[in-house]
Amino acid sequence: MTPDLECTHLTKRFGDTAAVDSVSFSVPPGSFFSILGPSGCGKTTIMRMIAGFLEPSEGDIQIKGKSVLSVAPNKRPVNMVFQHLALFPMMNIADNIGYGLRRAGLPKTEIDQKVGEALERIGLPGIGLRKVDELSGGQKQRVAIARCMVLEPDVLLLDEPLGALDLKLREHMKIELKSLQSAFDTTFVYITHDQSEALVMSDNIAVMNNGRFEQMGSARELYYRPDTAFVAGFVGDTNRWRGRISKKDGQNIELQTESGMMLRGATHGRPLALGEQADMFVRPEAIRIAHSKDDLAVFDNQISGQVTSLLFNGAASRVLVRGEGLQDEIEVNLPQSGEFASLNKGSDVHIGWSSDQGNCFAAGTV
CATH class of the missing domain: 3.40.50.300 (P-loop containing nucleotide triphosphate hydrolases)
Structure with a gap:
């Protein structure tokens, strides 16, 4: 045609x-x-x-x-x-x-x-x-x-x-x-x-x-x-961390952030080399929030932290979480079930996400 x-x-x-x-x-x-x-x-x-x-x-x-x-x-x-x-x-x-x-x-x-x-x-x-x-x-x-x-x-x-x-x-x-x-x-x-x-x-x-x-x-x-x-940073909201590739297995990688935290992700573009500096992008809706760490057992990225801000926007409400070992706040979608309606600034929470939700690219390419 x-x-x-x-x-x-x-x-x-x-x-x-x-x-x-x-x-x-x-x-x-x-x-x-x-x-x-x-x-x-x-x-x-x-x-x-x-x-x-x-x-x-x-x-x-x-x-x-x-x-x-x-x-x-x-x-x-x-x-x-x-x-x-x-x-x-x-x-x-x-x-x-x-x-x-x-x-x-x-x-x-x-x-x-x-x-x-x-x-x-x-x-x-x-x-x-x-x-x-x-x-x-x-x-x-x-x-x-x-x-x-x-x-x-x-x-x-x-x-x-x-x-x-x-x-x-x-x-x-x-x-x-x-x-x-x-x-x-x-x-x-x-x-x-x-x-x-x-x-x-x-x-x-x-x-x-x-x-x-x-x-x-x-x-x-x-x-x-x-x-x-x-594209990862421009299209949609996202969390972003910078670090160096400490492990890799095909497309699966482990990123050591500048603060020393280990995060697992995947590359879908150019392959990354060991020791190379990279950025990881994770969508807010890909991150699960929980009151107990036991609820996050299926996720290979788990972080404990505290709520720093509540961003109310009806069905699109989010929270910002200051994770232990990370410098930047993490933006997380709130579920609509209502079980987190009592969250306040300072509340202790746990968050987690799967490695396949972490898109990794060479640093400095934005």
Whole structure:
């Protein structure tokens, strides 16, 4: 099957700096693909090259199997939703959505039909005569997408479109965007620095850093089996310890931390050598908390300590534990059973986790 979008060795240099450094990827038809990374990593530069606003220094961009390098931005079968939406405040909603269709010279009856269908698909029928400033933030978001989708692009580009929304609306719109993508059955390419947005909505994600892709895969693959220390630290919350490899048996290793504690983990990326300095990453939800050490007999990492902070967040509540022999506090998810409801600052607890939950990478690679 021909990808809707395929970029090959895509490179963009500004002087001696490579903002995008030989990036290759393909996006299957009808999928939701996200590029996730910190500010300045090059993700917006990729999107601007796909849209035609920037010319690549090297590489090729193909849409539906055809190169678009020589195609002007307004002639490419792509459209773009910007962070601040760029709706026209002097126009009503119907005129906003139909703007591109009028520019294309379609007859009014066809424009009215397409605009009506678009409003139905975004769940806002009958608001065509309303003004932009009469809509909520989420409604404006849907109108901006409808304005793009009536032009029937092969690929819709979304440049951090939720960045200007408040937290509660942003959480709601993550679900809305995924539903809209399914409703229109159009390929979405989404860029964001917010890992939650990428994890919730995407079929596949590329994690970007310093102009390159560190790893591409499903949300589950990136979260549970990161290929690099950068991905392990950037995607999701994690505990991190530094030390030296004191023992190894294939992928299984033992890490002696800087404070002298021995922790067991595993390598899933480059093999590590005895004596090499390394970082171990363990997710908060991978760590079991208990009142008695006997309850942790199945775990090959066990630490006793005291609660230093309670981080209440409903079902996502956590505690920070100062473990004996470790310098840094350990972040641990609280079970929802209620048996730890009486925990307070200073409470004695025991924690444990399996060695296969400790992802280890060479130190200094973040």
